[in-house]
Amino acid sequence: MNNFSSHLEHLKFRIRSAAEACGRDPAGVRLVAVSKTHPAEAVREVAACGQVAFGESKIQEAQGKIPILPASLEWHFIGHLQSNKIRKALPLFQLFHGVDDGNLARQMERICEESGRTCRILLEVNVSGEASKFGFDPGRLREVLPGLLALRRVQILGLMTMAPYSEDPLAAKPYFSALRRLRDDLRAQTGAALPELSMGMSGDFEAAIAEGSTIIRVGSAIFGERPKPPPDCQFLNFLRQIMDSSRGIMY
Numbered sequence: 001m002n003n004f005s006s007h008l009e010h011l012k013f014r015i016r017s018a019a020e021a022c023g024r025d026p027a028g029v030r031l032v033a034v035s036k037t038h039p040a041e042a043v044r045e046v047a048a049c050g051q052v053a054f055g056e057s058k059i060q061e062a063q064g065k066i067p068i069l070p071a072s073l074e075w076h077f078i079g080h081l082q083s084n085k086i087r088k089a090l091p092l093f094q095l096f097h098g099v100d101d102g103n104l105a106r107q108m109e110r111i112c113e114e115s116g117r118t119c120r121i122l123l124e125v126n127v128s129g130e131a132s133k134f135g136f137d138p139g140r141l142r143e144v145l146p147g148l149l150a151l152r153r154v155q156i157l158g159l160m161t162m163a164p165y166s167e168d169p170l171a172a173k174p175y176f177s178a179l180r181r182l183r184d185d186l187r188a189q190t191g192a193a194l195p196e197l198s199m200g201m202s203g204d205f206e207a208a209i210a211e212g213s214t215i216i217r218v219g220s221a222i223f224g225e226r227p228k229p230p231p232d233c234q235f236l237n238f239l240r241q242i243m244d245s246s247r248g249i250m251y
C-alpha cells in the first residue's frame with residue numbers, strides 16, 4: 001500500500017508554507033515529481049492525485065515509461081544528456097534541465113532544425129565548484145550565453161543547479177542565492193528574461209523557495225527512497241566482504 005497521496009499533500013503543504021513565509025505566491029513554485037527508478041505504475045498513482053509534471057534522468061528508462069502513461073503528463077529531463085541521445089530525447093520531454101555545454105545546445109539546435117522541432121532548456125550551473133558536479137562554471141556561462149541566446153530553435157528559459165549534499169537543510173541556501181544572483185546578472189548583461197530557476201530537491205527545497213526557485217525537483221519525499229542498487233552489486237559486495245574477512249585466516 002503506497003502513501004503517495006498523503007506524501008504529496010504533505011509536500012504541497014510544505015511548499016505553500018515555505019512560499020508564504022517569504023511572501024511569495026505558492027503558484028510561482030512548480031513541482032516536478034522525480035520518478036526516476038520508480039515504475040510506470042507508481043507514476044500513474046501519483047498522476048491520479050493530480051500531479052502533472054514528472055522528471056526522469058535516463059533516456060532509456062524514460063522511453064519505457066513515457067509512451068505507456070497518459071499523454072496529458074508533462075515530462076522534464078533532469079539528467080545529463082549525451083549527444084547521441086538527443087534525437088530520442090527531443091520528442092519525449094517538454095523541458096531539459098541539465099544542459100551544461102554549449103556544444104550540446106548547438107547539437108540540439110541542429111537536430112531540432114532537421115526534425116522541424118523546437119525545444120526548451122535550462123542551463124545547469126556548477127555553483128559550488130565541486131569537481132564531481134556537472135554544469136557550467138559561472139564565469140564561462142557569462143562568456144557563452146550571448147551565443148547560445150542566438151539559437152533559434154533552442155529556447156533558454158533559465159538556470160538549474162544542484163547544491164552539495166548536506167544533512168542540514170539550510171546549508172544549500174548560499175548556492176541557491178548565488179544562482180539567483182547569477183541569473184540577475186545575466187539578465188542585466190543580455191536582456192534575456194531567464195524566468196526559470198530550477199533548484200531544490202527533497203532535502204533542500206524550502207531553502208530553494210526562499211531564494212527564488214520557480215521549479216523544484218522532488219523525488220524521495222513523494223515516492224519514498226529509491227530502490228537499492230541491483231542485486232548483482234550487492235552480491236559482489238558480499239563476495240568482497242568474504243574475501244576480506246578470510247584474509248586473516250589465509251595468511
Ligand SMILES: *Cc1c(COP(=O)(O)O)cnc(C)c1O
Pocket residue numbers: 034036057078079162201202203217218219220221
Ligand atoms: C534524483 C534527482 C532529484 C530528486 O532527488 P530527491 O532527493 O529524491 O528529491 C532532483 N534533481 C536531480 C537532478 C536528480 O537527479
